[in-house]
Amino acid sequence: MNSSAATPIDILSVDDHPVFLQGINSLIETQPDMRVVAQARNGQEAIECFRKLQPAVTLMDIQMPIKCGIEATREIKAEFPQARIIVLTTYEGDARTLKAIKAGAAGYLLKSMLGQDLLGTIRTINRGYNCIPPKLASLMGTSSSSSTLSKREVEVLEHIAAGNSNKRIAINLSISEDTVKAHVKNILSKLMANDRAHAAMIAVESGIIELRTTVQ
Structure with missing residues (x-):
C-alpha cells in the first residue's frame, strides 16, 4: 500500500535528553511513511505542541521535569480522546508505566529496545x-487486589520517605500512632521490604511515590 507513504504519520517526540531525541528522530527520518513534526523537552511543552499540531502518534518519555509524561498523557487524553500516545520508559512494567497506561497511553516501549520495536509499534x-504486553495488562486487571498499596498506605509511605516518625505521621494524617504502625506493617509485607528505609527506596524506584523532602 502506498497511501501511508503519501500521507506520512505525523509524530511528536517528547524527551528531556537531546541526544535521545536526536536518536529517535534520526531513526524515524529513514522511514518514508512517518515524520517528526515537533519535539518537546517536558510534559508541558508536549501538551502545547499537541494542541497546535494534533499529531497522529506521540512518543512520550515518562520521567521529565516541569510536568512528567504521565500527567501530560492524562491532560492530552482528557482534551483529545483520540490521541495515540506511546510512553517510553527505562524500567519494564514499573508503577509509572502502569499509571501511564491507565492515564490513556496506547502502548509503551522500553528505551533499551527502541531500535528493534519503535517503528513497528508506531x-x-x-x-x-x-x-x-500481556504481563502489564494482567497487572492492570489486578491493580485493586490486596497486594496493592491502598491510598492511605501510599500517604504513609510518602511521609516515611520524607523522614517522618510514626508520631509525626499520625499527627499529620489525623490518625492514631497504632494505626500508623499497622499501615507500616502492611506496607513492609506488601513490598517485601526489610525495614522502613527499604520500603521507601522500593517505592521511589518503582514509581509508587515521588521523593519529596518537604512533607512534614
Missing part, C-alpha cells in the same frame, strides 16, 4: 491498535 498504534 505503525501499529497509528492503525488504532494498542501495544500493551
